[in-house]
Amino acid sequence: SRSPAGQSDWKLTTLAVFPADGSGGLYPAARLMIDAAGNLYGTTVKGGAAGDGTIFRLSPPGSGQAHWTDTTLLSFDGHNGAYPHASLIADAKGNFYGTAPDGGASGNGTAFELSPPGSGQGPWRVTVLASFGGAGGAHPQAALLFDAAGNLYGTTSNGGAYDQGTVFRLSPAAGQPGWTESVLVSFNKANGRNPYANLIADREGNFYGTTTHGGDYDNGTVFMVMQPGPHRPNWRETVLTSFNGDNGISPASRLVFDPAGNLYGTTTFGGHSWGTVFKLSPPSAGLSAWRQTVITTFDGTDGAWPMAGLIFDQAGNLYGTTSGGADGNGTVFELSP
Numbered sequence: 001s002r003s004p005a006g007q008s009d010w011k012l013t014t015l016a017v018f019p020a021d022g023s024g025g026l027y028p029a030a031r032l033m034i035d036a037a038g039n040l041y042g043t044t045v046k047g048g049a050a051g052d053g054t055i056f057r058l059s060p061p062g063s064g065q066a067h068w069t070d071t072t073l074l075s076f077d078g079h080n081g082a083y084p085h086a087s088l089i090a091d092a093k094g095n096f097y098g099t100a101p102d103g104g105a106s107g108n109g110t111a112f113e114l115s116p117p118g119s120g121q122g123p124w125r126v127t128v129l130a131s132f133g134g135a136g137g138a139h140p141q142a143a144l145l146f147d148a149a150g151n152l153y154g155t156t157s158n159g160g161a162y163d164q165g166t167v168f169r170l171s172p173a174a175g176q177p178g179w180t181e182s183v184l185v186s187f188n189k190a191n192g193r194n195p196y197a198n199l200i201a202d203r204e205g206n207f208y209g210t211t212t213h214g215g216d217y218d219n220g221t222v223f224m225v226m227q228p229g230p231h232r233p234n235w236r237e238t239v240l241t242s243f244n245g246d247n248g249i250s251p252a253s254r255l256v257f258d259p260a261g262n263l264y265g266t267t268t269f270g271g272h273s274w275g276t277v278f279k280l281s282p283p284s285a286g287l288s289a290w291r292q293t294v295i296t297t298f299d300g301t302d303g304a305w306p307m308a309g310l311i312f313d314q315a316g317n318l319y320g321t322t323s324g325g326a327d328g329n330g331t332v333f334e335l336s337p
Contacts, residue, residue, distance in 0.1 A: 022047035025054035048075030106133030160186035164193035192221035215242030271297030
């Protein structure tokens, strides 16, 4: 949180410390989400009753309380998934949706739904929406994304026609339980391979994402997946940029739009070897390709190996996190235009 007016320092407050025995989860790796009541929800990669990870809730202090309350809502057991790395999303009814890269029927990961107890009492209920494997994709690492019709979209880092990852859709079955999985894109190295990051969507319903490898230099890509249209019966994937080392290597984070339609993201390596922050500008008059600009290259002392996505504030500043830094334990950084 920001310090009081007139002070330049930011204040760090610890809300929860996960127990060393793993009972409440270990190694939270994904960003949190917040509900209307101010509760925070997240995942841990390991820990819980079976050691396969958890979903937890942090509730703010109530009257007479001094600390946040940590509640484990779900312990993964392998059958419903294992080792979740990605953040959760929620629907209007308070159900949560996410992915686990391992576990499920084939051991290749799951997409799941976690529903609150109907009466407000009792355990939360988990439903496996898809168990991945083979041509349908394998090992989803990223969060899911809803469209207006209630379909879910995501990526798998492996599997598909070439075992190099997929973009998939999960559609609720009309009038009956169950979801139907469709593979929209199978990555093939030329168009990228091994996506780890969340998808984002524009106003037309096209999706954008990154792959950690593949493309012209096998250093990763930024891609767009276009909706079917009147003259385009199928989904179509286009590579917007291929990273060449100087402008970055292995983007592993989600992208973010600014109001003008530019895309921003990070690469884990490249630049001066410590990673970059980049901008992609859409084609303007007379141009057919997106234009990439490197905004900053990390040098180790100001951060290294950024793997997380960026966020904007209302003034147009960008914020993110890295490893490295002056003490080697990581940084939080701000980039100002």
